[in-house]
Each structure stands twice: as C-alpha cells, then as structure tokens.
Amino acid sequence: xxxxxxxxxxxxxxxxxxxxxxxxxxxxxxxxxxxxxxxxxxxxxxxxxxxxxxxxxxxxxxxxxxxxxxxxxxxxxxxxxxxxxxxxxxxxxxxxxxxxxxxxxxxxxxxxxxxxxxxxxxxxxxxxxx
Numbered sequence: 001x002x003x004x005x006x007x008x009x010x011x012x013x014x015x016x017x018x019x020x021x022x023x024x025x026x027x028x029x030x031x032x033x034x035x036x037x038x039x040x041x042x043x044x045x046x047x048x049x050x051x052x053x054x055x056x057x058x059x060x061x062x063x064x065x066x067x068x069x070x071x072x073x074x075x076x077x078x079x080x081x082x083x084x085x086x087x088x089x090x091x092x093x094x095x096x097x098x099x100x101x102x103x104x105x106x107x108x109x110x111x112x113x114x115x116x117x118x119x120x121x122x123x124x125x126x127x128x129x130x
C-alpha cells in the first residue's frame with residue numbers, strides 16, 4: 001500500500017490517499033470528458049483531506065448521487081464520490097505529487113450509458129432517459 005499526497009493547483013486543498021494504485025480509469029460521461037479526468041478509485045477510508053475542505057466546491061447533476069469536488073479558488077477537480085460506488089472516491093491522479101502514471105494500466109469506464117433521470121436533462125448528457 002502506498003501513501004500519496006496531492007493538492008489542487010493553488011495549494012489551498014491538500015489531501016492524502018493511502019492505497020495501492022493498481023489501475024487508472026477514464027470515463028466517457030459528459031462531465032468526465034469535459035474535465036479530461038484520469039482517476040484512481042479508492043475506498044472512502046483511504047482519502048484524508050488535510051487542508052482546504054472549506055474551499056472545496058461541490059458540483060452535482062442528474063441523480064445527484066455523485067459528488068464532484070473542485071477547488072473554489074483555482075477550479076481544479078480534485079476528487080469525487082462515485083455514483084456507481086458511493087463508498088469510494090475517484091481521485092484525480094494529476095493532483096498527486098510526483099506520481100508517475102506511465103506504468104499503471106488504464107481502463108475506460110462507461111458513464112455515458114448510465115441512466116439520466118434529471119427532469120430537464122441537457123441534450124449533451126448521453127444515456128437512456130427514464
């Protein structure tokens with residue numbers, strides 16, 4: 001198991017994950033595509049916010065189960081609570097200090113196929129409407 005420290009661009013938000021990073025994921029949902037997310041999945045107990053929790057901005061859409069956190073000062077996406085696994089976080093590995101992702105396998109996940117249940121969904125949101 002590794003310990004990895006990370007932060008947003010301005011340094012207001014700092015965090016630590018205690019987990020072995022064995023896989024990276026991308027997602028094809030409309031949000032992940034636009035933020036160009038490259039993530040690792042960790043259990044909620046593996047993520048510790050060290051500073052800046054008060055400057056995190058929460059973004060939610062559609063079912064509002066996933067909780068996407070961004071630094072309100074510099075706008076960097078740091079991590080999100082996952083819709084499909086709400087007891088886990090997806091952590092933006094680009095925020096990890098000195099982390100070399102070149103040897104970690106990358107897996108594409110499908111978020112575009114998840115259901116859209118928002119009463120007024122934007123046409124850019126793929127997925128079956130309920």
